[in-house]
Amino acid sequence: MPEIRKDPVFGRWVIIASERGLRPNDFLGKPGDHLCPFCPGNEELTPPTIYSLPGADGGWRLRVVRNKYPALVSEGTSDNRRDGIYDRMDGMGIHEVVIETPEHGRLLEELPAEAVTDVIKTYMLRVKEIKKDPRIKYVMIFKNHGRNAGATLLHPHSQIIAMPMAPLRVMQEIDGAAEYHIERGTCVFCDIVTEEIAFKKRVVAENSSFLAVTPYASRFSFETWILPKKHFSHFENIPEAEAGALAEVLRTALGKLIASLPDLSYNLIVHTMPVCEPEAQHYHWHIEIMPKLTHVAGFEWGTGFYINAVSPEAAAEILNSGKQYKV
Amino acid sequence: MPEIRKDPVFGRWVIIASERGLRPNDFLGKPGDHLCPFCPGNEELTPPTIYSLPGADGGWRLRVVRNKYPALVSEGTSDNRRDGIYDRMDGMGIHEVVIETPEHGRLLEELPAEAVTDVIKTYMLRVKEIKKDPRIKYVMIFKNHGRNAGATLLHPHSQIIAMPMAPLRVMQEIDGAAEYHIERGTCVFCDIVTEEIAFKKRVVAENSSFLAVTPYASRFSFETWILPKKHFSHFENIPEAEAGALAEVLRTALGKLIASLPDLSYNLIVHTMPVCEPEAQHYHWHIEIMPKLTHVAGFEWGTGFYINAVSPEAAAEILNSGKQYKV
Numbered sequence A, B: 001m002p003e004i005r006k007d008p009v010f011g012r013w014v015i016i017a018s019e020r021g022l023r024p025n026d027f028l029g030k031p032g033d034h035l036c037p038f039c040p041g042n043e044e045l046t047p048p049t050i051y052s053l054p055g056a057d058g059g060w061r062l063r064v065v066r067n068k069y070p071a072l073v074s075e076g077t078s079d080n081r082r083d084g085i086y087d088r089m090d091g092m093g094i095h096e097v098v099i100e101t102p103e104h105g106r107l108l109e110e111l112p113a114e115a116v117t118d119v120i121k122t123y124m125l126r127v128k129e130i131k132k133d134p135r136i137k138y139v140m141i142f143k144n145h146g147r148n149a150g151a152t153l154l155h156p157h158s159q160i161i162a163m164p165m166a167p168l169r170v171m172q173e174i175d176g177a178a179e180y181h182i183e184r185g186t187c188v189f190c191d192i193v194t195e196e197i198a199f200k201k202r203v204v205a206e207n208s209s210f211l212a213v214t215p216y217a218s219r220f221s222f223e224t225w226i227l228p229k230k231h232f233s234h235f236e237n238i239p240e241a242e243a244g245a246l247a248e249v250l251r252t253a254l255g256k257l258i259a260s261l262p263d264l265s266y267n268l269i270v271h272t273m274p275v276c277e278p279e280a281q282h283y284h285w286h287i288e289i290m291p292k293l294t295h296v297a298g299f300e301w302g303t304g305f306y307i308n309a310v311s312p313e314a315a316a317e318i319l320n321s322g323k324q325y326k327v
Helices: A018-022 A113-130 A168-184 A188-199 A240-260 A312-321 B018-022 B113-130 B168-184 B188-199 B240-260 B312-321
Strands: A003-006 A013-016 A049-054 A060-066 A081-083 A086-090 A094-099 A138-145 A157-163 A203-206 A210-213 A224-228 A266-271 A286-291 A306-308 B003-006 B013-016 B049-054 B060-066 B081-083 B086-090 B094-099 B138-145 B157-163 B203-206 B210-213 B224-228 B266-271 B286-291 B306-308
Touching (some): A049 A113, A094 A113, A113 A138, A113 A157, A113 A240, A188 A203, A188 A210, A203 A240, A203 A312, A210 A240, A224 A240, A240 A286, A240 A312, B049 B113, B060 B113, B094 B113, B168 B188, B188 B203, B188 B210, B188 B224, B203 B312, B210 B240, B224 B240, B240 B286, B240 B312
Parallel strands (some): A013 B306, A306 B013
Antiparallel strands (some): A003 A086, A049 A060, A081 A086, A094 A157, A138 A157, A203 A210, A210 A224, A224 A286, B081 B086, B094 B157, B138 B157, B138 B266, B203 B210, B210 B224, B224 B286, B266 B286
């Protein structure tokens, strides 16, 4: 069973999951070394279907399964245990995969708008279902696309990890927003939305409900955030009718990123409040897309201090021009 | 001039340094596309020598120069300025490169013990010199080795970045250690040293003054820390006589890592107190070596929550066996 260990200095948690070393990898070995477990006809290669949407041909158009090589598993407890001077707990949690389309070679942003809307509605539905388990404190939705972003399979998919505690960096972000709210009486993300609409030069996509911008303090070149214009602290609490508007801005933003950076690898992360907390005035859910253009990790890993060679204003200009960018 | 921008939510600082996009890169293009600026005979390709040690042949055996494509520059002030709702400041600081050897193809751990000792003594000397500038609050020493670790040049080198504030993650680490010290009255790193010597199974190298271990909550497979047995909060304050003992443990630890993982990319970071602070009981300088075996970054970037497929006990066993590990 995976084990969660706590760093005694930093307080950060690490999942030690040896089974994950066994995952198939599309980026190592030769093409055809293994069957794609996410393609139609290979359903027996994944754990059973948790949720699916029917396709036109009697098959499925979207499928949710448990991750075969989970970082966390449903057995175990969330109790702390001592291990010498250290703390650990069972790797208890839920790890699901959302197979976004039956088509192996299609990118998320190339899917029809309705299919992207399906993906977003599925995220919402799964969070609402998963949070019924009282052991679950946080549900993280994320997508790794491309080798440099840590993906091991090409077939379009995203992941949902539900865990018995809120990750440290999530809490630091919420604390930062809470501090801003105490100081100024407003939500920092609402203020960012207002500022960016007025400033214009970092806007990449916009509709009546959502705004995509290259953030002021972008850690990565071409980093892009999608912010809802209406304040909600929890992603899963937005009206279902908003899913289409989010899909539209997400498709436009990802489409512009891929147009300017054809072989782009990226991580997409839904930032949201812990599911165990009520709706809050000081935090505002949003999506962060982090392109991984180069291995510029450098000393950033150890310091949280990032160096970015493309200013967000230059990045937005390139993305909006439709021109290709040479890394 | 580079600009430092503050994220209004998280409080993290980002350096926007467009000039860095112009750096030569050994990992792109063809070999021989550019001359190595760190090889003897090409000294005119770098800024002038700041410090050097003489070689046997009338040349140099180690050289320190200003980084030609700096993340921070010596002009400018450390004053905050408003930019809409955001904060920024000049990218003021110092960015130096330590060219560890004249030999292009030699790895740090393949150098004679005296040469590694020279590198460590040079780090100490440069920190002591740089911290005379009262604008400087923090001096970060780090080494990126290999493409996956963000290196752009092959020739063995390390970097020193001095900055007008302590990075957020450095402060979080120091705060974590301070909290432990308040709760238990001991230094958490001193306790780790005692625990690891007793537990044995995570020890990779040891001599009378230093201990190398795979830490209990390793974020990365084969992550290795080097801890001084004697408590000092500031790296630059250790007795110069300790440099040789540190070089010995560093060479052994890096040697074992490269033996088991031949094409290893890694980041090495010296964690130390801000130079503007006095020696402290609650913090203990150390070195963290973070191997970059796979692009397992995944959702770790956004969460600070890491997934590691090789337990530190298994990693230490492999490193001590001398066996090669297949990633």
